[in-house]
Amino acid sequence: MDNVDIGLFEHDRNNTIYFYLLNADEQIYMRYGGRDARSADSYLSLDSLALAAAKGLDLHKQYQAGQLAKKPRPKEDSARNYSMLVERTFKSNACVECHLIGDFQNLHREKDGTLDKLVHLFRSPDVRTIGIELDVPKGLVVRDVSGAAKAAGMQAGDRIAKWEGDTVWTFADVQWRYDKVARTAKATRVTVERAGVFVDLTIALPVRWWWTDTRYRQSSIEPRSYFDDRALTAEEKGKLGLPLDGLASYVKYVSSMAYSVAAHDLKVGDIILSVDGKDRDEHADTASLYIILHKAPGDTGTLEVLRDGKKISMPLKTIRMSFRK
Amino acid sequence: MKFALALLLLPFGLFAQAKPADDEINWLDNYPAALREAKATGKPIFLEYRCEP
Numbered sequence: 001m002d003n004v005d006i007g008l009f010e011h012d013r014n015n016t017i018y019f020y021l022l023n024a025d026e027q028i029y030m031r032y033g034g035r036d037a038r039s040a041d042s043y044l045s046l047d048s049l050a051l052a053a054a055k056g057l058d059l060h061k062q063y064q065a066g067q068l069a070k071k072p073r074p075k076e077d078s079a080r081n082y083s084m085l086v087e088r089t090f091k092s093n094a095c096v097e098c099h100l101i102g103d104f105q106n107l108h109r110e111k112d113g114t115l116d117k118l119v120h121l122f123r124s125p126d127v128r129t130i131g132i133e134l135d136v137p138k139g140l141v142v143r144d145v146s147g148a149a150k151a152a153g154m155q156a157g158d159r160i161a162k163w164e165g166d167t168v169w170t171f172a173d174v175q176w177r178y179d180k181v182a183r184t185a186k187a188t189r190v191t192v193e194r195a196g197v198f199v200d201l202t203i204a205l206p207v208r209w210w211w212t213d214t215r216y217r218q219s220s221i222e223p224r225s226y227f228d229d230r231a232l233t234a235e236e237k238g239k240l241g242l243p244l245d246g247l248a249s250y251v252k253y254v255s256s257m258a259y260s261v262a263a264h265d266l267k268v269g270d271i272i273l274s275v276d277g278k279d280r281d282e283h284a285d286t287a288s289l290y291i292i293l294h295k296a297p298g299d300t301g302t303l304e305v306l307r308d309g310k311k312i313s314m315p316l317k318t319i320r321m322s323f324r325k
Numbered sequence: 326m327k328f329a330l331a332l333l334l335l336p337f338g339l340f341a342q343a344k345p346a347d348d349e350i351n352w353l354d355n356y357p358a359a360l361r362e363a364k365a366t367g368k369p370i371f372l373e374y375r376c377e378p
Binding site: 003004009011015016017018019020021022023024026029040053056057060064098 | 356357360363364367369370371372373374375376
């Protein structure tokens with residue numbers, strides 16, 4: 001990644017493979033790639049790559065004919081601008097692994113107070129959260145639609161043509177542009193092509209639309225607390241007399257690392273009622289998400305837990321996964 | 326899985342000509358050199374970032 005403008009080639013660094021189609025003037029025609037927690041190749045197919053390549057050639061002809069408007073070049077950036085990354089990799093002649101760039105950008109943001117966890121940790125919001133299932137071999141053709149997208153008028157068979165007014169040709173284009181939507185946004189604008197007609201849609205964004213399953217990028221998510229949980233259902237909360245909008249969660253997994261580093265004393269089956277006395281949050285619907293959003297690595301706190309019908313309190317210690325960085 | 330960068334460049338005739346049996350793909354691993362070649366030949370660039378296991 002040396003001698004590469006990572007400002008121009010800016011993408012979610014936890015992708016396993018990622019392509020750009022561009023010209024000698026470094027005008028990017030499109031991106032190709034994108035993944036989710038299901039698989040590294042959820043959105044990859046040779047058919048859709050061929051479609052993208054054919055469109056790329058068409059755009060290149062337009063560029064050569066002077067018919068393609070130039071896009072402003074993004075601010076230049078280099079992996080060498082991140083001193084902690086330089087120390088970790090360049091100085092020891094180690095490989096500058098793709099995810100390390102994202103990780104160290106976040107470390108620097110954390111240091112200078114610009115880390116926005118909703119944006120920088122929860123990259124690449126999942127379009128399935130708003131009800132869009134793509135027919136992957138066909139590129140941006142919608143296979144199934146439900147939820148917010150259906151409510152906005154999207155239909156199976158539509159081809160997504162623009163996101164927030166920007167032309168998109170591939171799933172990577174969509175994922176990249178969708179990721180740029182402010183996390184405070186209440187809606188996102190999508191244009192679809194339907195039977196040759198372009199239709200503008202406004203999709204209302206549900207609560208936590210930006211949330212994605214981060215397990216496949218766990219080494220990039222800080223702090224670590226070594227347990228996994230799920231939000232209690234409304235019925236479960238009702239039975240326990242807990243607030244329906246609270247963050248009470250059921251502990252479904254505890255890593256042995258929790259005991260090794262004395263992070264906490266949680267057990268599978270525990271119900272976490274609050275963190276540091278907070279039983280609800282604007283963004284978090286579980287204790288683990290609350291900890292990620294509100295704690296820095298190394299922070300301590302207190303968990304209030306329901307175990308075998310009794311309320312107990314226990315200390316919490318969060319950890320930085322330093323060995324990867 | 327180890328993530329590593331492989332910066333490869335492909336003159337874009339691959340998809341247009343589609344003769345994999347006859348043509349060996351000439352991947353480049355030097356970005357400035359690929360830019361120069363793209364400028365000289367008028368070809369677009371197909372750039373790949375890859376995770377190496």
